[in-house]
Amino acid sequence: MLLMNFEVFVLGTSGMMPLPGRFLTSAMLRREGELFLFDCGEGTQVSLKQLNLKWKKINRIFISHMHADHVTGLPGILMLSAQVDRDEPLYIYGPKKLGEYIDSSRKILDMYINYEIIFKEVNEGIIIDEEGYTVEAVKLDHTKPCFGYVFKEKNRPGEFYPEKAIELGVAKGPKFGRLQKGFEVENENGDIIKPSQVMGEERRGRTFSYITDTMYIPSIAQKVKDSDLLLCEGMFEEGLEDTARDKKHMTVTQAATIAKDANVKTFGLLHYSPRYSDFELRALKEQARKIYPGTILTKDRMIFEIPNDDANVIVTKEKSYRPRYERIIIRS
Ligand SMILES: [Zn+2]
Ligand SMILES: [Zn+2]
Numbered sequence: 001m002l003l004m005n006f007e008v009f010v011l012g013t014s015g016m017m018p019l020p021g022r023f024l025t026s027a028m029l030r031r032e033g034e035l036f037l038f039d040c041g042e043g044t045q046v047s048l049k050q051l052n053l054k055w056k057k058i059n060r061i062f063i064s065h066m067h068a069d070h071v072t073g074l075p076g077i078l079m080l081s082a083q084v085d086r087d088e089p090l091y092i093y094g095p096k097k098l099g100e101y102i103d104s105s106r107k108i109l110d111m112y113i114n115y116e117i118i119f120k121e122v123n124e125g126i127i128i129d130e131e132g133y134t135v136e137a138v139k140l141d142h143t144k145p146c147f148g149y150v151f152k153e154k155n156r157p158g159e160f161y162p163e164k165a166i167e168l169g170v171a172k173g174p175k176f177g178r179l180q181k182g183f184e185v186e187n188e189n190g191d192i193i194k195p196s197q198v199m200g201e202e203r204r205g206r207t208f209s210y211i212t213d214t215m216y217i218p219s220i221a222q223k224v225k226d227s228d229l230l231l232c233e234g235m236f237e238e239g240l241e242d243t244a245r246d247k248k249h250m251t252v253t254q255a256a257t258i259a260k261d262a263n264v265k266t267f268g269l270l271h272y273s274p275r276y277s278d279f280e281l282r283a284l285k286e287q288a289r290k291i292y293p294g295t296i297l298t299k300d301r302m303i304f305e306i307p308n309d310d311a312n313v314i315v316t317k318e319k320s321y322r323p324r325y326e327r328i329i330i331r332s
Contacts, residue, residue: 004031004032004156004308005030005031005032005305006029006030006031006032006153006206006208006305006306006307006308007029007030007031007303007304007305007306008027008028008029008030008208008229008231008303008304008306009027009028009029009030009047009051009053009301009302009303010026010027010231010268010270010298010299010300010301010302010303010304011023011026011027011028011044011047011048011051011300011301012024012025012026012041012043012044012047012270012300013025013270013271013272013298013299013300014069014271014272014274015069015212015213015233015235015249015271015272015273015274016069016273016274017069017274018041018042018043018069019274021278021300022272022274022278022300023041023042023043023044023046023047023300024039024041024042024043024044024069024070024073025039025041025069025070025212025233025270025271026038026039026040026041026044026047026070026073027039027210027231027270028048028053028055028058029151029208030053031133031153034059034060035053035055035057035058035059035060036058036059036060036061036062036151037055037058037060037061037062037077038061038062038064038149038210039062039063039064039070039071039210039212040061040063040070040071040072040073040074040077041068041069041070041071041072041073042068042069042072042073043073044073044077045073045076045077045080047300047301050301051301051303056080056081056083056084056086057081057084057086057088058077058081058090059088059090059091060090060091060092060093060128060135061074061077061090061091061092061093062092062093062094062135062147062149062210063092063093063094063095063098064094064140064146064147064148064149064210064212064213065094065095065140065142065144065145065146065147065213066094066095066097066098066101066144066145067143067144067213070212070213071094071098071101074092074101074102074105075105075109075111078090078102078105078106078111078113078117079109079111079112079113081113081115082111082112082113082114082115085114086114086115087115088115089115089116089117089118090115090116090117090118091118091120092117092118092119092120093119093120093122093127093128093135093137093149094119094121094122094147095121095122095144095145095146095147096121096145098119098121099119099121102117102119122137122147123137124137124138124139124147125137131154132153132154132156133151133152133153133154133205134151134152134154135149135150135151135152136149136150136152136223137149138150138209138211138220138223138224140211140213140214140217140220141214141215141217141248142213142214142215142248142249143247143248146213146214148209148210148211148212148214148220148223148224149209149210150207150208150209150210150223150224150227151207151208151209151210152205152206152207153205153206153207154205155202155203155204155205156202156203156205157180157181157182157195157199157202157203158199158200158201158202158203159199159200160176160179160180160198160199160200161198161199161200162176162198164197164198165179165193165198168187168193168197168198169187169188169189169191169193170185170187170188170193170198171188179193179195179198179199180195180199182195183195203308203309206228206306207224207226207227207228207229208227208228208229208231208306209223209224209227209229209230209231209232209264210231211224211230211231211232211233211258212231212232212233212270212271213233213235213248213249213271214233214248214249214250215244215245215248215249215250216241216244216245216250216251216254216257216258218257218258218261220258220262221257221258221261221262222262224258224262224264225262225263226262226263226264226265227262227264227265227266228264228265228266228306228313229264229265229266229267229268229304229306229313230258230259230262230264230266230267230268231268231269231270231298232250232255232258232259232267232268232269232270233249233250233255233269233270233271234250234251234252234254234255234256234269234270234271234272234284234288235247235249235250235251235271235272235273236249236250236251236252236273237251237252237276237283237284237287238251238252238253238284238287239251241254249271251287252269252284252285252287252288252295253287253288253290253291255269255288256287256288256289256290256291256292256295257291257292259291259292259295260291260292265313266294266296266304266306266313266315267292267294267295267296268295268296268297268298268302268304269284269285269288269295269296269297269298270298272284281297282297284297285297296315299317301317302315302316302317303315303316303317
């Protein structure tokens, strides 16, 4: 069986408004050539461009909720996706109003779209059950209907050893395929050969969870349990629990508590309040690390690569983006 890549690109980490060097919260999962976009505020396209991702054939888009900082980049993505030929439809998932937003944007902006857009209103529970993976929507508690998403790969069969099958008297051909799919077959002598006799150990599927915007609900931990990567909002610093609850967001300590309770393998914060400078965010990271020691303060264009086996997640930081200005003084 082929090795499958599973990479998460952080496209933005800011909450409420985009800042120079900190775009709005968004992430892209790339799995074996398929692209899954989570949220899409202003500027998401710029990050995609900076990462040099060939993104115009996004397969599925998941929107958490209908706040401008999570959705206003969508019309641009839809329009630019029409620059390439595609036969596959684009599936878009989100709360009910997202459907209206897509329809009215298409109408008012008079968009040329050369592919099919299929909108699916999201309710809590499994929203996608494909051959290789499921996606579950997690109901969050925010000022508008809001969902987090858990992308879970199904376990994959272990490696197939054809030489073992031949040794056990199974003729090369369709029976090889059946064994690989988990079925027993008969060998030349009529004996039953089990897949476990010719296959390596089953390979664990990988899980990516994306949770933003919400107040602290302890039960989120159950939903994102054992994720290989959890990206979770941490809008405020420790001590501002009341503010966080009023605004229906979380402090970094609350987010870290979810990561710890869920026993996730890798935990990254995002959706920072614009009130914090990059320097100040380091203090928030330390607060979170008291609860979940490995907390990562995600930055725009950080890449998480989740290997096929149980090896550690590889984190790459793209060189940070520094806006440069040129001042031209015109003297009279
Ligand atoms: Zn937000
Ligand atoms: Zn919001």
